[in-house]
Amino acid sequence: MKAYVIQNGTYQLVDIPEQQPKGRQVLVQLKTAGLNHRDLNIKDRVGNKAERFVLGSDGAGVIEKAGDEASRFEIGEEVIINPGLNWYDNTEAPPEDFEIVGVPFDGTFAKKILISEDFVERKPTHLSWEEAGVFALSALTGYRALFTQGILKEGETLFIPGVGGGVTSFIIQMAKAVGARVITTSRDSDKLKHAEKLGYDRAILTNEDWKIALADEQIDIVIESIGGATFNRSIDVLKKGGRIVTFGSSTNDEFTFNLRSFFYGQYKLIGSTMGSREELHELMQFIEKHNIKPLLDKGFPLDNIETAFTYLESQKQVGKIYIHM
Template sequence: MKAAVLEALNNELKITEREKPVPGSGEVLVRLTAAAINHRDLFIQQGKYAGIALPCILGSDGVGLVEDIGPNVGVGLIGQRVLINPSLDWGEHEAFQSRKFRVLGMPDDGTFAQYICIAADNVFQAPAHLSDEEAAALPLAGLTAYRALFRKGGFKRGERVFITGIGGGVALMALQFALAVDAQVCVSSASARKIEKAVSLGANGGVLYTNSEWHKKLLNNFGHFDLSIDGTGGDLFARLLEIAAPGGRIVNYGGTAGPVNQLSPQRLFWKQLVIKGSTMGNAEDFKNMLAFVSEHAIRPVIDSLFPLEDINQAFKRMHEAQHFGKIVLRISE
């Protein structure tokens, strides 16, 4: 089978011929038809995580057809169009992942390949209203956004939500999810074009965080927020406490902008705010996310499509950060 393999840090991925894997006990063999890129893949390529084991087939998001099953798997799965939950070995606790937890795609071989073997517990019927390319855009970003917004953020219909860094996969998915349940949503970005796009999707407004007074503009134009969803941290994070309503919640799922500084304990305790960290989600979150996407007929925003063979162009597009929505790979037989 063809696979996109990262052989060494800071190298391009290499389209390589690999042996088609054989499903073990409890596993299914999925013939992948589409995959999607996440920042995680780029960060692995750039060596930004500890303990990277190479060579590895990268990729956390994938959709395809179950072609074969290993022992102890129901035959009913054969021929199903499935979406892969990239949370591996989450463990028993709802509130946090176990020590064995991994995200699919390094160290385990991922979805940038024609085939993958994966635990049957990790495959779910793909929402019927979505094309393979749309479905492939869903897993990691959809799961992270769903848990951040609903399970951790406790988002309720009609609340006011602020989402930072719109354009990123999780942020955009959080926007679509929140809009589906009648939220008032504002967004931030460094790009006026991305804010415009978010507004065209239904956001009530947005602010350029490159403007040092963005939080004041937000407060003046929109008032306080019940919930913020943030994937960056950094020096802007402290402002999220200023724009929070009393009893407001702030959920963080990423730290691309580095450590948080100048966070005011007085704002935290006097407004009785809640700050929660969230990462990925468990199988129940994944199932609930898919049900939510089906119920509200949500279609993930796709930025661009590349054939698997052009994966390095797809990585380049993500690296340049001009994308709005998911960058999806088509995988042909």
């Protein structure tokens, strides 16, 4: 079967043998899969290993076969992949054996995926195949950052730099669903216009002076994923005693900030990453209750996945990029 892999330091579309489920494994025939920025960074993690890894962390499809000990699903059921492996309960941090689908375990950029039934969930009925295939990693990351770690409350003001990404798109929708005020940014005014459908309350350009532009705002919480390029600017607009949650760093991982200003401001800095299966179950109930869907950008066939990667790297997208099998 066709699969997009990394091997010997290069991304390749190749034919690989189909595996058969054993024990509590299921074989899912994938309909769609979603791209994430994680996929762009796998090469740095894997290096030039001769071992072959199938890329991709998000996907949706149909149960085709099941091992002799698998019992959660019937053949033919529509499902999504839970990309967070071995993290069952909502704990303060992931367990030591936590991994994400798609390196070091085979991922979703293939016609089929073999995976434990523990990390498969029934497809939300209000999502299309395209929406379901891009849903889990971004939405779960956003849900934990916003509610488990950030503890966003109705009536609070959230500032989230960098509209357009999958996680930020979910965070904006979820924050609005609980009655928060949402402010966002982009380098591109066209992106802001296109993202208005997410329902944010206010937007400013990245190159504006945020302290001046937001001087009339009381920002209770910032959710950061850009890193060194914006972290200090985000603290500058956060109210005294406010909280800043970070779940990623698309720019510099390492930078400096003024510790004295930080502790005098009584700020709270909170880390977050992905989420547990327990939180995924909460999230699925939440999005169905509030009819929340991922914002889609473009789809590409598996045979043209390299073009999809180039488009993802350009950062021109507003919403999720997906692959159809």
